[in-house]
Amino acid sequence: MLDPRIASWILEFVLRQPVEDWLANELLFALPLPSPIPPRLKKTFLLRRLSSDVSHRSLAGSTLFSLELIEELDRSSGADAPSDSLAAAYAAVAVECTARFLRGRLDGDRGGNFFEAVNRIWSCRVADLERSEAAGLVSATLREARREMEEAVVNPIVRVGLMGRDTKMAALDAVRVYLEEAEKEMGPPYLECVAETVGEEWRRSSVTGSDGSVGELDAKLRNLLARQVEDGRCDGPPDGDRAKSFGLVELEKLEESVLDRGKDAPKQGGCSTDKFERLPATAAEVMKAKNVFRSSVLPAKIDNMKENQNQMDLNPVFSVNDCAGKGNESDHDAMSQQNLMDQDPSDLKHVEENRERAFLSSIDKGTKDGNPGTCTCTRDNIDCAGAQKPSLMDWNPTARRFEQDEDFSLSPSENSPNPSNNLRFPSTKRRKFSLALEDNRTFIIRRRKRKWSSLEEETLRKAVERHGAGNWKFIKSCHPEIFKNRTEVDLKDKWRNMMSSELLIVGSLPLERQKEGGKGDHQQTYNHSFSGLEKSHWKKI
DNA sequence: GTAGGGTTAGTC
DNA sequence: GACTAACCCTAC
Incomplete structure (x- = not known):
């Protein structure tokens, strides 16, 4: 069984290579990744996602979500504030995700999708951002863009001006700039770093007359890596720890992984130095590596490419489809993606084992169906026309x-x-x-009863505080991922129950009333306490 | 789309 | 069996 940590190194390396998206997906689902997934690998995923979006010219809500996750990762790693390029990319992508609906307007569309996008992205998403810990993403440019979008809702002239701008190209350029900066900051993949160092050491050994045996390489590796650890020269293991924190166990695992490659080479002086000069860098080499995995650690599904590919179509991490320019928008799906990152752990017990994998899926689902900008519709996905378009394979959570x-x-x-x-x-x-x-x-x-998670409850509570009770449809639309299994009526009922419970707890009801409980009780307490809070005001939006 | 009353499943 | 949360139905 391949060590999960080593698997993460391999995956990090592959994701940094120009391999096909489907291969990246295959490896992602096939390799036994560690749990939790190291932050560095997470960021590699996200950057890869951005890169994929750019290469396919498909910027959507998922792209926005990827940028938000990167900001969160950086922040959790101790970064003071998002870089200017990250904030700029976020603002540019947000504008593009909105303006695209003007370009894609059909004759019969009077801008409804655009207005909806403004509300979804700017009134909800960006507004939430400003109030969150991720407020660093809210640059002056973003604020100005928000003003422009809100103005565009009421001013046709502003909309026309927006349509005349190439917001897509601007966003693509901004993301490219950020990607270059981020990849430069991350440095080379860990395996590449190790391979380069090992190759250098090996060449030096050859010159000094070593016998080239694997045993000698083992000894040299130990010395070499020990020095690396002390010097902190390597970028460190993929989990972001610096080399000095790279324990002996990990060191030995790394050595084993490298030495395993050496076993394939002739031991009698035939251990070519070339073998260690670099690790697989081309798609062909990655394919070769894949074949190795196939025979050892990868589950059967990697043997069944066709079947697996079907799965990818349903829930790919890296999209190869491009709905750009077709009006596809799934950002309100992606908008709540963070629920997989932020969920109350107690709510995730049932998915604990797959939590990290879920993170990866969520990244992709930015569309949350996980498919940023793809036309491949999966659960809760939005089709290219912006309408719910379940596939035959989709699960209808409220059916x-x-x-x-x-x-x-x-x-x-x-x-x-x-x-x-x-x-x-x-x-x-x-x-x-x-x-x-x-x-x-x-x-x-x-339907089978589904207990409300604390995340759902808290989201509902905050949403009602912000938008008022009675706006269930809108609240659901603001948190499509969190409430994907709930109907508007469910939200209403839940709020009714929550209010009922709270009133009972604080003793707002007479004792006799509390004792009555049961049927119909919650309705009355709810009605008396919350009767369409600021509903008329809200509906003006 | 929402409110409100009713029904049912799950838990203790 | 009581109680509650989740779900359903229907009127507006």
Whole structure:
């Protein structure tokens, strides 16, 4: 089994190479990555995503989300404030994600999508940004752009001016500038750093008459890497720790990984120095490495390219599709992506094992379906026309469904992070759910109960504070990912329950009333306390 | 789209 | 069985 840490080094290296997106996806899902995923690898993913977006000229909400995650990663790593290039890229992409709807306007569209985008991106997303710890991303340029967008909503002249600008090219350029800066700051991939150093050492050994054996290389590696650790010359392991914190265990693992390559070479003086001068850098070499994995550590799915590719289509990390210019927009999906980064750990117990992988998926889903700018529609995705467009493979989180039955469950846990795994078939043995007969042939089946997570509750609470109770549709649209499994009515009901509980807790109700409890009680307490807070004001937006 | 009353599943 | 949260239905 490949060591997860080594796998992360390999993946970091591959992601920095000009390999095809599908290959990056394959490796991402196939390699046994460590948990938690090292921040450096996370950032590599994000940069790769940005690079992919740029190369496909597909800037969407996912791009914006990637930039937000990078800012968060940098901040968590101790960075004081986002770089100017990052803030500039964010502002430019936000403008493009909005202005694209003006370019893509259909004759019958009076700008509805544009207005919606302004509301979604600038009134919700950027406004939230300003109030968050990520406020560093809010540059003067972004503020000015926000003013312009809001002005464009009411002023056709401003909209025309916006349409006349090449916001896409400006955004692409800004992202490129940031990418160059970020990649320069990150330095070469860790494996490349090691390979270069090892190759240099090996050549020196050859000149000094070494026997070229793997055993000697082992000894030299130990000395070499020990010096690297002391000098801190290497960029350090992918988790961002500096070389000095690179423990002996990791050191030995690294050596093993390098030495494993040496085993393939003839031991009698045939261990070519070339073998260690560099690690795989081309797609062909990566493919070769992949074949090695295939025979050792990679699961069967990597053997089944076609099947795996289908999975990628559903949930790719690196998109190869390009909806640019087609009006595709999924940023309101991406907008709440951070829920996978910010979720209350207690809410993620059921996905703990896959949490980090979920992060990777979420990156991509920026669209949260995870597919920034792609036309590949997956769960909760938005199609290129901006409308919900579920595929046949999509899971409708609010659709009526058969209840769980252990005999027919396809998933070991209903808490599976992948809802599509939660397919259930009706039981002939037990039927705890109601089956109201709608007509002679159709049964109305209740959805399975899904307990609200603290993240959902907190998001709802904050949303109501901000937008008022009663604006459930809008609140849901502001947090599509967090509330992807909830309907507007669910939000309303939940708020009703929350208010009911709070009033009971603080003793706002007479004791007799509290004792009554039960049916219908929550409705009354809710109605008396929250009757469409500032609703009329809000609806002016 | 939302409010409000009713129903049901899950928990203790 | 009581209680509660989640879900459903229907009127507006």
